[in-house]
Amino acid sequence: MKRIQLLPFIFSFLALLHASCTQGSQGKRDTRQKESRQAITKDEILTGADQLGAYLPLLKGKKVGLMGNQTSVVGPDKKHLVDVLLENKIDLRFAFAPEHGFRGSIERGEKVSNEVDEKTGLPLYSLYGKNKKADSIVNSIDIMLFDLQDVGARFYTYIASMHQVMQLCANHGKKIIILDRPNPNGDQVDGPVRKDDKFKSNISFHKIAMIHGLTIGELAQMINGEGWLDKGKKCDLTVISLKNWDHKTPYSLPIIPSPSLPNDVSVRLYMSLCLFEATDVSVGRGTDWPFQVLGYPDPSFGKFTFTPGSKPGMSAHVEQQDKTCYGLDLRDIDPKSSTFTLKYVLDFYKLFKKAGIADQFFARPEFFNKLAGNDKLIQQIKAGMTEDEIKESWKPELEIYKKMRKKYLLYPDFE
Known part of the structure; x- marks a missing residue:
């Protein structure tokens, strides 16, 4: 009888122990994120958008367009750039939106519609996909502002959007001002260089390394300097450079750049895990941990389990939705x-x-080749080549790219 009475206490103790372990693990993650964010305050990194005195005078008395999204914020209070421009009486006529939309809530690859910003009434136009009115829209202003947070991977589509805006400005003789932001993966250059134009797409737009090691300002200078705009045109480009940042400085993004990159871990792992997007392996879309877990509905793949479901911004394209996946945490x-x-x-x-x-x-496979920027990687994997052997094969072109990259750096390098 006494043994039976002890059972509730034993179960209660075990439940408390499990909760303590879970909270401890989560606490470590929270501490790591907090420490990473504190680095920003300590180093006093100033983005291009933070430096109002450097670009507001250039906008006074001009008709201005903006390409931005939820990452286009100013100062420690994270005020949206649109609000800052309007408060300073800038004649802002419209904003272009990239993939994921102006507020960053639209699923990957989904259509971004033309609309109006509810808060300000500002007309919003999509540049993700074709926009037949883009030329007339840009031709109606004097200066374009560009402020998007890139993450440093060739397949992240914001840099393709920047190229489009630069081309429009070059076509119509308009000035573009890039408000530079740190590259959270700017401490490395790696992966194959996209060479053949048959692999060109929004996820492999430029002839750069997969992990390109550039800020958007540095890449804009490369696009101009290498003559990559149509017919070798150059746009009237000004970059508002960062202060107190170099390529060795870790950077924790104050605003998530897209729905599936919610924290520092996902932003860093995205470079290595994005290739899985061309497979049926789940990278955690539809969970609280996108690009932080890997799994497939087969128990032989690992002991860790998760079940992709439906989450805002991750509902339309979820690999292995509602299936138990086994793999890596x-x-x-x-x-x-x-x-x-x-x-x-x-x-x-x-x-x-x-x-x-x-x-x-x-x-x-065609999508995989576009992500890789070539059709060699898929064959190398099938042939059983090691990572060292594969990396050795792309080394010559990567070294050429690295030399070209050096010409356009605005900040001290990591080497």
Whole structure:
């Protein structure tokens, strides 16, 4: 009888112990994120948008257009750039929106509609996809402002949007001002260089390394300097440079750049995990941990489990939705030590091969080739090459790119 009475107390103790362990793990993640954010305050990094005195005088008396989204904020209070411009009596006529929309809440690859900003009444136009009115829209203003937070990977589409805006400005003789922001992955240059134009798309727009190691301001200078605009045109470009930042400085994004990159860990792992987007392996879309977990509905893939569901901004395209996935939990990695690697892709391909379903791994091969910027990587993986062997094969072109990159750096490098 006494033994039975003890059972409720034992269960209560075990429940408290489990809660304590879970909170401890979460506490470590929260502390790591907090420490990373504190680095910004300590170093007093000033983005281009923060430096009002450098660009507001250039806008006075001009008709102005803006390309921005939810990351276009100013100062420690994170006031939106649109509000700042209007408060300073700038004649702001419209804003262009990139992939994910002006407020950053639209699913990857989904259509971004032309609309009106509810708060200010500012006309909003999409530049994600074709916009037949883009030429007349840009031709109606004097100066374009560009302020988007990139993450340093060639397949992140904001840099393709920047190229489009630069081309429009060059076509119509309009000035463009880039408000520069740190590259949270700017401490490395890696991956294959996209060379052949047959792999050109919004996710592989430029002839740069997969992990390009540039800020948007540095890349804009490269686009201009290398003559990559149509017919070799150059746009009238001004970059408002960062202060107190270099390529060795860690940077925690104050505003998430898109729905599936919610924290520092996801931003750092995105470089290595985005290739899975061309497979049926889940990268955690539809969970609270996108680009922080990996899994497939097969128990042989690992002990860690998660079930992708439906989340705002991640509902339209969720791999393995409502299925229990088995794989890896990467949430506790240190973002500062995480660098680009092919390890995860190579390891999961081996798991598919072991399970006898290797032919199912590259579910969308053409998409994989566009992400990679070539059709060699897919063949190298299938051939069983090691990461070192694969990296050695792209080294010559990567070295050429690195030399070109040096010409356009605005900040001290990590080497």
